[in-house]
Amino acid sequence: MSREINVTYRVTRAVPAAQQATWRALAAEFTAEVPDPEKVEVVITDEYDKVAGEYAVQEPDRMNSSMTAEQYRADRVDGARAVAKTCALADGQAVVVVGSALLAEGMRTAQHCLLHEAQHVRLHQHGDGAFAVHRRVPFALADQEITWECLWLAETVLDEYRCERTVHERGWTDPANMVGPGDVAGVVATFRSARMRWDVTGDRMRAFNDAFASLDRMAKILAYGAAGVVAGVIPAAAWAKAPVTGRLLDLLEDVPGTDVVVPREELVAVAGEVAKRLHQILREMGFNFFYPPGGGKYFEPV
Numbered sequence: 001m002s003r004e005i006n007v008t009y010r011v012t013r014a015v016p017a018a019q020q021a022t023w024r025a026l027a028a029e030f031t032a033e034v035p036d037p038e039k040v041e042v043v044i045t046d047e048y049d050k051v052a053g054e055y056a057v058q059e060p061d062r063m064n065s066s067m068t069a070e071q072y073r074a075d076r077v078d079g080a081r082a083v084a085k086t087c088a089l090a091d092g093q094a095v096v097v098v099g100s101a102l103l104a105e106g107m108r109t110a111q112h113c114l115l116h117e118a119q120h121v122r123l124h125q126h127g128d129g130a131f132a133v134h135r136r137v138p139f140a141l142a143d144q145e146i147t148w149e150c151l152w153l154a155e156t157v158l159d160e161y162r163c164e165r166t167v168h169e170r171g172w173t174d175p176a177n178m179v180g181p182g183d184v185a186g187v188v189a190t191f192r193s194a195r196m197r198w199d200v201t202g203d204r205m206r207a208f209n210d211a212f213a214s215l216d217r218m219a220k221i222l223a224y225g226a227a228g229v230v231a232g233v234i235p236a237a238a239w240a241k242a243p244v245t246g247r248l249l250d251l252l253e254d255v256p257g258t259d260v261v262v263p264r265e266e267l268v269a270v271a272g273e274v275a276k277r278l279h280q281i282l283r284e285m286g287f288n289f290f291y292p293p294g295g296g297k298y299f300e301p302v
């Protein structure tokens, strides 16, 4: 049995030999990071949205189970674009979709991004990914001041934080690939636009989708930022310059990277606390969302 990850190309234009050699070198580093490399396929593609969407809908645990493959978009609300996505499939299998344009950003960036994805695979194969962990332990929402929407986001925060923390701890940090206060400010601006759009149109569904797209992005940036601060690659004082940046720090700082297997009960407990903070941030950004006692969901601009 091969002890290497599988690398395949889904490209409309042939990949030059030199680039293939670079991908092979990166794949070898990736292989060294994961417990079960033979269950991993890295798909390099120049049709990232399409291919990432195809695999995203195969994941057994999804935040939005009605999303179709065609609806997947790499574009984020603040103009950022995803370049890689790990799709966690059944039985420890994983497909990592990587945009072939990543190499153009330089070897350091490619290494940072790819080895970050390798940590997602690691969590998945160790069985201690936080994403959907509430489905794997006894968990009731009733006694929490949170919603499922924010809990799913909180779980992604934990995974992103642990993966990125490990990247820094291993010395794979690409200084050009770091978040800063400006990224937080960029997302705050998208909340403001969503709020102004609501004031003009009164379109509640649109406002809900906009606000949650912004919260999703904010959650990830705060996770990356916390990982950088805790690992000492982002100066805490610089990070503190933007609003809300420190909000998750105290909850995350004691959560280890991917080397330590964290019990699911612990993960779900921290995720619940992170979810409460995300609700607070959403309120501060001008929106209120909760499940009223009588049932249903309530979303309104504050």
Ligand SMILES: [Zn+2]
Pocket: 116, 117, 120, 159, 160, 163
């Ligand atoms: Zn990630």
